Amino acid sequence: MNALDELKAKYLGGIAQAGDEAALEELRLAALGKKGEISLKMRELGQMSAEERQTTGAALNVLKSEIDAALRAKKAALADAALDARLAAEWLDVTLPGRPRPAGTIHPVSQVMDEVTAIFADMGFDVAEGPQIESDWYNFDALNIPPEHPARQEFDTFFMARDPADPRPPHVLRTHTSPVQIRAMEAKGAPIRVIAPGRVYRMDMDQTHAPMFHQVEGMAIGRDISMANLKWTLEEFCKAFFEVPNVELRFRASHFPFTEPSAEVDIRCSWEGGQLKIGEGDSWLEILGSGMMQPKVLAAGGIDPNEWQGFAFGMGIDRIAMLKYGIPDLRAFFESDLRWLKHYGFAPLDLPTVFGGLSK
Ligand code: 2NL
Numbered sequence: 001m002n003a004l005d006e007l008k009a010k011y012l013g014g015i016a017q018a019g020d021e022a023a024l025e026e027l028r029l030a031a032l033g034k035k036g037e038i039s040l041k042m043r044e045l046g047q048m049s050a051e052e053r054q055t056t057g058a059a060l061n062v063l064k065s066e067i068d069a070a071l072r073a074k075k076a077a078l079a080d081a082a083l084d085a086r087l088a089a090e091w092l093d094v095t096l097p098g099r100p101r102p103a104g105t106i107h108p109v110s111q112v113m114d115e116v117t118a119i120f121a122d123m124g125f126d127v128a129e130g131p132q133i134e135s136d137w138y139n140f141d142a143l144n145i146p147p148e149h150p151a152r153q154e155f156d157t158f159f160m161a162r163d164p165a166d167p168r169p170p171h172v173l174r175t176h177t178s179p180v181q182i183r184a185m186e187a188k189g190a191p192i193r194v195i196a197p198g199r200v201y202r203m204d205m206d207q208t209h210a211p212m213f214h215q216v217e218g219m220a221i222g223r224d225i226s227m228a229n230l231k232w233t234l235e236e237f238c239k240a241f242f243e244v245p246n247v248e249l250r251f252r253a254s255h256f257p258f259t260e261p262s263a264e265v266d267i268r269c270s271w272e273g274g275q276l277k278i279g280e281g282d283s284w285l286e287i288l289g290s291g292m293m294q295p296k297v298l299a300a301g302g303i304d305p306n307e308w309q310g311f312a313f314g315m316g317i318d319r320i321a322m323l324k325y326g327i328p329d330l331r332a333f334f335e336s337d338l339r340w341l342k343h344y345g346f347a348p349l350d351l352p353t354v355f356g357g358l359s360k
Contacts, residue, residue: 004059007037008066015070021078024071031067038064109214112321113197116216119240123233125193125218130180132199133160136169138179142300143258151175158201158211173201176314177217178258185301190308191222197317214317219293221303221310227251227261230290230311238267238287242278242324250284259291259312276323285323288315 011031018024031038041060045053106114117127139145140152150156162170180196188194195218205211220229231249238247248268256262265288270281278285290313295305321327 004041004056004063007031007041008063011067012070015067015074018074018078021075024075024078028067028071032064038067108321108325108327109317112317112324113214113216115241116237116317116320117195117197119237120195120218122240123193123236125195125220126184128180128184128194128196129198130174130177130183130196132174132201133171134174134179135171138182139172139174139176142182142297143176143178144294144296144300145257149257156203158203175202176200177215178312178314181217181219181312182297182301185221185298185303190303190310191220192310193220194218210318215314216317217312217314219310219312221293221298221308223308225310227263227292227311230292230313233311234265234288234290234313238278241320242267244279247279251290254289254291256289256291258294258297260294262289262291264289265313276326287320287323288313290314 011027014027015024018027028036030036033039038060041056045057045060048056121127139157140149145151157175158173160171160173162168177196177198177200180198181194184194184196185192195216197216198214199212200215201212202209203211220233231251235247235249238249239245250266250268251263252266254262254264264286266284266286267278268281269279269283269285270277271283272281276285290311293305293310293312298305298308298310
């Protein structure tokens with residue numbers, strides 16, 4: 001074996017064995033670098049005879065390109081191997097199902113409020129909102145609630161603190177959303193169709209009462225709005241809300257200071273097997289209070305009762321939400337009744353995975 005064949009064997013063998021780029025670079029410098037073995041051999045050509053120089057020179061050039069090609073091929077092979085190793089290590093199954101993330105849901109009371117609002121919006125009612133802390137005038141006087149009325153007692157209404165030196169009556173947490181309707185009358189005048197959904201407060205707390213609950217009141221004022229319009233409006237509302245083709249309503253004479261005449265409204269129903277069915281059966285379920293706007297209340301809202309008249313009604317949202325969705329009692333709202341939450345697809349015992357699996 002001549003010297004060039006030895007060099008060739010040495011370098012091609014070394015390149016084949018090289019395990020990484022650094023080893024390859026070392027071999028490249030040893031062979032082809034300025035002081036590399038091939039370069040030194042090139043320099044020796046000067047001392048050779050013309051004939052020898054030609055054959056050795058050509059052979060050196062061939063060897064040089066062979067080594068160069070081997071280096072490049074090995075470098076590419078190492079890069080491929082590195083990529084394969086990474087692909088194997090970082091393997092990802094994109095066909096795996098996602099991890100479930102329990103989603104929050106809208107609160108049932110909010111949902112029912114939205115439903116009620118949408119139904120009345122379809123019948124041309126605007127939505128009005130107002131303050132939850134009201135003046136004594138908007139909450140009581142404007143509604144023809146006399147000073148001696150029980151609602152005005154300390155036991156029934158939450159009164160705000162007032163400097164004892166201040167002679168004005170204290171503000172209250174509104175006990176109904178009627179004040180919002182008085183404000184709407186003042187702001188827009190007649191004719192008007194409006195509903196007022198929102199939170200109300202009464203000093204009451206037992207199995208069927210909470211100190212804060214939700215109400216929707218509504219009113220329609222025009223030149224000749226009558227109780228017939230009230231009845232039709234409430235029937236349409238009940239059909240849409242309870243999602244039944246027919247309903248039957250019963251108006252029972254009643255009394256509210258702000259309406260005259262006044263009626264409590266019951267809906268025909270049955271309770272077969274503990275299941276409430278609206279629209280058929282031998283039972284009646286009270287769903288709301290209503291009546292014709294008392295003339296003094298119209299006047300308090302700045303509307304002339306000699307020119308205008310209208311109906312008004314009020315219902316408890318929490319109660320009709322419980323009826324519609326079959327919730328047995330109020331504690332569902334306070335103690336997160338599992339049936340109630342499950343009905344809405346909310347699993348209360350699963351901790352959200354975003355908290356890093358604290359439950360495990
Ligand atoms: C009930 C009864 C009712 C009204 C609310 C009302 C409002 C104005 C004028 C006249 Cl500004 N009336 N609201 C009328 C009748 C009944 O609520 O039992 N609610 C839960």
